[in-house]
Amino acid sequence: MASTRKRTTPWIVATAAIGLTLVGSQSAAGSSSAAEPPSTPVPxxxxxxxxxxxxxNAKTVNPGQVRKVEKAVEAAGGVVVQSWPQIGVVxxxxxxxxxxxxxxxxxxxAVASAGPTRTAEVLEGTPEGVQAPWGPGKGQMKRAPRAADPVEGPTVPATGTPEQLESQQWDMxxxxxxxxxxxTTGSSKVTVGVLDSGIDPDHPDLASQIDVAQSVNCTxxxxPDTSATGWAPTTSDHGTHVAGTIGAARNGVGIVGVAPGVKMASVKVxxxxxxxxPEYAICGFMWAGEKGMEVTNNSYYVDPFEFWCGDQPEQAPALEAVRRAVKWSQDEGTVHVAAAGNSSYDLSNKTTNTSSPNDGTTVNRTINSSCKDIPAELDDVLTVSSIDQAGKLSSFSNRGxxxxxxxxPGSRILSTVVTNNGWGLKSGTSMASPHVAGVVALMRSAHPELNASQVVERIRAQATDTPCSTTAAGAPCVGDASENSYYGQGVVDAAAAVR
Incomplete structure (x- = not known):
């Protein structure tokens, strides 16, 4: 069966004819198809x-235009927090x-589009020293529950002594x-950017694996904040669990990651x-591209919308800005891997959404094909669904x-946790994605001659064909063994990746 996944098309930012949504207008590129209703506005x-x-977003990506945008920001009563001239985003x-x-x-x-990045007030304040915005520089509100958070079981102690934990890694x-x-176990010349909540710097399975010089806090x-402790976890061990799956050391302690020979950068988003x-994710993608990271893992969706709608003037600018950052870093050679999400949702058949925005009052809204789960649905991002130990689609996993x-694998995955520098079980597509990021790291170690696009195509092509199956939720599977809505082009194959 021929692949139905949309491929990357040329991204030309030097002209106005690239479908950017202007404030108060609707672009052709961001519109839904004629057969679909428009999405519900969220003022x-x-x-x-x-x-x-x-x-x-600047209309044209060149220094002069970006300078005009910066001056316009100040003239409109704003402060330039960060400027990314490489992609024309301020x-x-x-x-x-x-x-x-x-x-x-x-x-x-000079401006193609401008829009908010959140529906809530900025309570953390504006970073100091922001008057020299070119390139990297140097309140409390709780997020409402969201359906697409990792569907993680309670963190539980692993059974057996640490040296025996590898036997419990069914996923590997x-x-x-x-x-x-x-x-190969991976090359130390390959770096995986873990865009997440931070990596525990003291964990015995991770301390030797972190590239401190490449780590950053984007929140x-x-x-970008490169302070010594900024990239460490504070309120969540999510990134620590993800990192263990990617690259926990083979050191006789605890578990082993997919690619224990590579390095990991903690990119806190x-x-x-x-x-x-959006501004946190943009910073993470740009940092990864600037530092030449071979792969990033993205076990999240960009807040506050589970789906950012291209036909809505208040959502399209942030969608475009993130897309620019992803595309630029891809062109720099970085492969991005992302979790498909945990809403048991058919991404190829969008109709409604009730979880957004998650930083304010949620809206029961109509959505359409212009509405994207980002970064998972951006071009040539490797999007990963979750399977359980029986090889079936996990009941929580998105599909399409x-x-x-x-x-x-994403159900009941044993990996590293912050508590007691230990190990525990979590479930979610958040746990599935780092397996693929680790396999990409192995492939880039074994085959450094491959460029990012070639790696993406090989990961897809080498996956183990998996036919449609049923799940407890009874969600229909569409397609055949070569590509379907549950498993895409199949279950990722680490052994094939290094041949």
Whole structure:
């Protein structure tokens, strides 16, 4: 069966004809098809005096245009928090309720789109020292529960002594990791960026695996912070669990990761309150591309919308800004792997959504094909669904013909946790994605001659064909063994990746 997954098309940012959504307008590229209803608007209130965060996208990516955008931000009563001239994206804070419209007017044609990155007030404040925005520089609110959070079981102690824990890693045997390790455990020249909540720097299975020089905190308004402890976990061990699956050391202690020979960078994009706002993700993708990381793992969706709708003027600018960051870093050679999500949702047949925005009052809204779960649904991001120990699609996993690339183990995965520097079980597509990131790291170690696009195609092509099956939820499977809505092009194969 021919692949139905959308491939990357040329991304030209030097012209106005690239379908960017202007404030108050709707672009052709961001529109739903004629057969679909428009998505439900979700107005974002930004009253005078309330600090709000925005992305402002330049119409043309060149230094002169980006400078015009920066000046327009300041003229509209904003502060440039971070500027990414490589992609023509400026992150700004402002207390001016009319900032969105004024920045477009004052830029005199230099701005393609401008929109908010969240529906809530910016309570963490504006980072200091933001008046020199070119390149990396140096309040409390709890996130509401969201359906697409990792469906993780309670963290539980692993049974047996630490040296025996590898025998409990059914997931590694399932995808051929022991066989792959006969060829390579990965190269220390390969770095995996773990875009998540931070990696425990003291864990015995992880301490030797972290590239401290490449690690960064992106939650300071989307501005890179390389302070010594900024990238460490504070309120969540999610990133620590993910990291263990990717690269826990083979050292006679605990578990072993898919690629224990590679290095990992802790790229913190999850705030202490549990949010991954667009500016945080953009910072993470740009950092990975600038540092030449071979692969990133992204076990999240970008808040506050589970699906960002391209036909909505208030959502399309952030969608476009994240897309630019992903595409730029891909062009720099980084392969991005992302979790499909845990809403048991058919990504190829979008109709409604009730979980967004998760930083304010949720809306029961109509959605359509212009609405994207990002980064999972961006072009040539490797999107991963979850399977259980029986090889069936996990009941929580999202699915969709043409939306899933490959599947990997994600139910009851044993990996590293922060508590007592120990090990525990978690479930979710968040746990499936790092298996694929680890396999990509092995492939890039064994075959450094391959570019990012070739790696993506080989991961898809080498996956083990898996026919449709049923799940407890009874969700229909569409397709055949070569590609279907449950497993994409199959279960990822570590052994094939290193041959």
């Amino acid at each position: 974002v209130s930004t009253p005078d005096g309330q600090l709000a965060s925005y992305v402002v 992150v700004a804070h402002s207390k001016n309720g009319d900032f969105r419209t004024e920045v477009v007017t004052k830029a005199k044609g 045997r399932n995808i051929g990791v022991p066989e792959a390790h006969k060829t 300071a308004g989307g501005r 999850v705030s202490d309150d549990g949010y991954i706002y 013909l043409g939306s899933i690339d490959v599947a990997a």
